[in-house]
Amino acid sequence: MLISRASRAATLAACATFLLATSACGTDQPEEATTHQVRLYGTDGNMFNSYPAELKERAALVDGMKGTTPLTPLPEDFKSRLRSVDPKLTDYLYSAETYDAVVISAIAAQLAGSTDPAAIAKQIVGVTNNGQRCETAAACLALARDGQDVEYRSVSLTRAGFTDAGEPATASYATLHFDGQQLNDGKTEFVGAGDESAASTKTPPKPKKQRPGRSAPDAPLVLGGLLPQTGDLALAYPPMSAGAALAIREINAAGGVLGEAVVWNPGDDGTNPAVAKATVAKHVEAGVHVIIGAGASGISRAVLPDVVSAGRVLFSPSNTDAGLSAVEDNGLYFRTAPPDSLQGRALADVILRDGPRKIALVARKDSYGEGLQGYVRTELERAGFGGDRVKLLTYEPPEDAKANPVDFTAGAKEIKDFDADAVLIIGFAESAQVIRALADAGMEIRH
Template sequence: MLKSRASRAATLATCVTFLLANSACGTEGPEEATTHQVRLYGTDGNMLNSYPAELKDRAGLVDGMKGTTPMTPLPESFKSRLRTVDPKLNDFVYSAETYDAVVISALAAQLAGSTDPAAIARQIVGVTNGGQRCEDAATCLALARAGQDIEYRSVSMTRAGFTDAGEPATASYATLHFDGQQLNDGKTEFVGAGDESAASTKAPPKGKKQRGGRTDRSDGSPLVVGGLLPKTGDLALAYPQMATAVTLAVKDINAAGGVLGEPMVWIEGDDGTNPAVAKATVARHVERNVHVIIGAGGSGISREVLPDVVAAGKVLFSPSNTDASLTELDDKGLYFRTAPPDSLQGRALADVILRDGPQKIAIVARKDSYGEGLQATVKAELERAGVGGDRLKLLTYDPPADAKASPVDFSASAKEIKDFGAEAVLIIGFAESAQMIRALADAGVEFRN
């Protein structure tokens, strides 16, 4: 259990509990300061190398900002392979999860012996649990063609498979630090979360063997997978690495012989970080008989489009949705995600904040299922550690409707945070949240590095 940072001993105890000890642990009492200073914290969509550019000439304001994001320690070999697709790639958040979502979909279709979305969906959880372990697309596809039950493990799936609900039973989180307007990889730490016993033990339908050449396409091949990724909008910062991971996954699958004897087909699609854009993309995918849709990028977007996807009988498979409440949606067994729910991330994020010892904490979040959901989870963890009541302030904001909308005015929120005397500010948002940092600086708040 997290403990209050009111004393040096409690700080050390909590750092040991979470195995995240660093130079912040074991410090003496707070230093006296002549001006009010605040530490900045972020998560997911604002902990990217591309984020400081949103502040333009004030990019240096992010230096010292810390945060968390779902991420496993990525092998250099995987990063190198991504860079063969995009040599300029410098962010990797959700790249592993995107790669695995595409590969798992392909393996599920191969085992199902069909591109029928319902048949694919019945295989997805089983692909990650209980069979013969395999760790690359070629090996796993060969086993699946033989009808062999498999247990897929790869870049984001390392410890355990999916739960019955179709999401990771375990997760890894990275704690990230901005230095010199870039994430400092030398300071990145990883912490595990979740429980391997939560992985599903249900047996999937028996896999079908692929038999020789094909004279017809009674299985519905080729497998057609469509994108619903944030090419535009406030989450577009994460698009390059996600799109690159898709390209690599499709390349690996087709180099290994494809799915059901045919090359897998990828159709790009934008979610716009906007429900209207995403719904239009889903409609186009349905018209083109896409079997599996990879996305959406944001949890709130998936929540909005899921009824359309389910009504059309398609699979929706997101690599980046973290809203914990999505687990309980009535999805008819057609929604999956490789990103872990925020119920697992809240504790890791709360610990990153608490080990710096703030007495007053403000949490600013997007007013959507992702922002408010993670805000509530972190709040619960902070309260469990003894930080609650008048030591905690919660604020939300309406994100811009689209890229053409006026920037969010955070001036009132910034003044409220300053008057509150916050020593830590957690910002849960995407690109638009950079305006919160500008507003705090304009209000005379000084950031600690």
């Protein structure tokens, strides 16, 4: 194409100007290094309002972070009732699941007519299926006292009941967004998952009608907490504790179970197997019938043999490791949280919406972290993200509060060299060190 002399002069002038700005206009000079930008994604272990505090003076790094968690749209009335228990409550994750685990345990004991853990366990799945529908602790307990089968529906259990494995057949996931250092409720989106037809159709033992004015000889029902008061998952404790306390209060206000007020013995799982095992032993010695917990899937795996050996029920509000669906438990393990086989799809969808080129999946090295990491990878592969576009990394979580913080320096360098523009971080409070390492490696967090 012919170019006039004036046009050519203008073009050369423009090129000269561009050369000064970029050191590249038909020359061999290298381009100036650009900042490596990444988007951050999280999961139910770190998408809490309390999480930014783990980064201390660098809390602003979470701005723009997105993630998923098992969560149903919580009614304002339920939130208000939780705040009446804990006025300082700022997070609600797993509060509903904890509330429902306690209420289901109470109804199951009432239907069984006994506090015997084995008898309670045989009723738990049936509490959620194929009976007369009821939506409050008071209504369900009234039916149970009258010897009627119930179908409990409440804040976390809305669409379908439990499967034969003792876990929800369906689930609701929320997509959460950090704006600044707080989760923006206005941006929260909900999506359903699971299959209602997977709910159990088995008939539980016939319920036992309670004689008016009489208590069962083995009452009261004693529940024990195995929740993360300390450790890497301690940021989840306030809403879980509030959910349990609210359930106990409302059960007892409705007349209790088997003619007596339900007793709650608090206990810490420490996000640590040794701490959790000690708490389980204490609960067994104290005569606890149902243990509510543990917080982390790996902790439940660690204590389950002890719980089963003692003939107690373990009922977790927050375990999501899909492998627990088939764990050897003698029919004594249950959960109100859905397995990560469902969450993996929701999480992959959130990441893919932003159109990433390469994705790094970082997970704490335990059954929860590596399990969810595997499910997300599978969903990404189904979407066309092959091995050359996805990088898997793990880190060893600290053994206890006295251990050194996670050092993810080498992992951050791998992610930068891989040129990932999306990083999923599957972990608890300790995962904040991953974000620090990414920033220290020169990666700019996109908002």
